[in-house]
Amino acid sequence: MTSDSLPTHSDVAAAAQRLNGLVRKTPVLRHDALDALAGARVFVKAECLQETGSFKIRGATNRLLQIPEDRRAAGVVAFSSGNHAQGVARAARLLGMPALIVMPSDAPAVKVEGVEADGGEVHLYDRDTENREEIASRIAAERGAVLVPSFEDPHIISGQGTAGLEFVAQMEEAGGKLDHLVTPAGGGGLASGLALALEGTSPDTGIWVAEPEGHDDWTRSLKSGRIERNAPGTRSICDAILTPAPGEMTFAIGHRLFSGGLVITDAQAKEAMRVAFRYLRIVAEPGGAAALAAVLACLPEDMKGKAVGVVVSGGNVDAAEYAKILTGS
Structure with a gap:
């Protein structure tokens, strides 16, 4: 670094x-x-x-605004227990981009519902047996989407x-x-x-x-x-x-x-x-x-x-x- x-x-x-x-x-x-x-x-x-x-909407919006116009159609993928997920979903909706969020299966229902209300797709994972970063990276690569980390950016x-x-x-x-x-x-x-x-x-x-x-x-x-x-x-x-x-x-x-x-x-x-x-x-x-x-x-x-x-x-x-x-x- x-x-x-x-x-x-x-x-x-x-x-x-x-x-x-x-x-x-x-x-x-x-x-x-x-x-x-x-x-x-x-x-x-x-x-x-x-x-x-x-x-979280602050960082998510600032990050998505940096994505070039020609890459926005493929959308974004993020991983989050909920608040970053909702921020990315809302920012993506405002910019007309699809969003998929990798969320833990024990995430509060209100946070999952918040993502879905903004049109985000939710992929659930097990905190104890699965790695959210690996899942998100794989899906982003498959879709050609931009990976939006929750803090390391x-x-x-x-x-x-x-x-x-x-x-x-x-x-x-x-x-x-x-x-x-x-x-x-x-x-x-x-x-x-x-x-x-x-x-x-x-x-x-x-x-x-x-x-x-x-x-x-x-x-x-x-x-x-x-x-x-x-x-x-x-x-x-x-x-x-x-x-x-x-x-x-x-x-x-x-x-x-x-x-x-x-x-x-x-x-x-x-x-x-x-x-x-x-x-x-x-x-x-x-x-x-x-x-x-x-x-x-x-x-x-x-x-x-x-x-x-x-x-x-x-x-x-x-x-x-x-x-x-x-x-x-």
């Missing part, structure tokens, strides 16, 4: 221009109750209110980073700035994109990733200085961020720009979902609530009293499961 192949802050800025009018400018929310619970001034970037219910990373440019601008408009920013992390496309965005606009802001127990590959990787993988078969309610390991591209960025990782439990993710609903009136899926969970439950002492930004990255959760979590049943 060479530095020349990595996206930069200028790529994020270019993506923001490209996506203008195609994605929503999501709000920044706050509540005194969150500040009291966290012991800090908490500002929540609600990407759960984005088109398709997550930030400079256009995807740049597109996700546009949320960071918005966040900084919204804080400036309100007369403030972020001391720290905490974001959920799976493969790291969002986190690395945010870091690039803030490198050029708010370089003193610390960037932290939040992830579930058993899937703390980023936290371990940042400590060891090399990519660490999760043990096969590990599970968490945070399905949206259960990736095997950081990507080479995202880790190269994160190793340079991230401050560290914060690890949460499933119980803490559920509580964050309840808090988000109670005080902010937003729906957060488990993985999307990981950063809020970390800020509420395990914020480091040296971050107390500071202005802490939180990205709630998605809100695509099955209604029945969400109801159980809200009621604690």
Whole structure:
């Protein structure tokens, strides 16, 4: 991996221009109750209110816009547990392209339905016995389609980073700035994109990733200085961020720009979902609530009293499961 192949802050800025009018400018929310619970001034970037219910539409649209006109008829193939799948399906529909998404058989029904509602074709696979990248690569080759990875792509990373440019601008408009920013992390496309965005606009802001127990590959990787993988078969309610390991591209960025990782439990993710609903009136899926969970439950002492930004990255959760979590049943 060479530095020349990595996206930069200028790529994020270019993506923001490209996506203008195609994605929503999501709000920044706050509540005194969150500040009291966290012991800090908490500002929540609600990407759960984005088109398709997550930030993924940013990177997907930016990536598909790079596909030459003469290759669009063959369509795209992607692999995802759901949010990237929906982002690619929506972007493909907007650009008049066919899309096939390789999704795990245990993906939440609401995410599968979201892909199909946008005209996407779904190919299900078994997380434990099959390799989604191999399946997607084979199908893409058979169709002559463009493979759209969920995070290991400079256009995807740049597109996700546009949320960071918005966040900084919204804080400036309100007369403030972020001391720290905490974001959920799976493969790291969002986190690395945010870091690039803030490198050029708010370089003193610390960037932290939040992830579930058993899937703390980023936290371990940042400590060891090399990519660490999760043990096969590990599970968490945070399905949206259960990736095997950081990507080479995202880790190269994160190793340079991230401050560290914060690890949460499933119980803490559920509580964050309840808090988000109670005080902010937003729906957060488990993985999307990981950063809020970390800020509420395990914020480091040296971050107390500071202005802490939180990205709630998605809100695509099955209604029945969400109801159980809200009621604690």
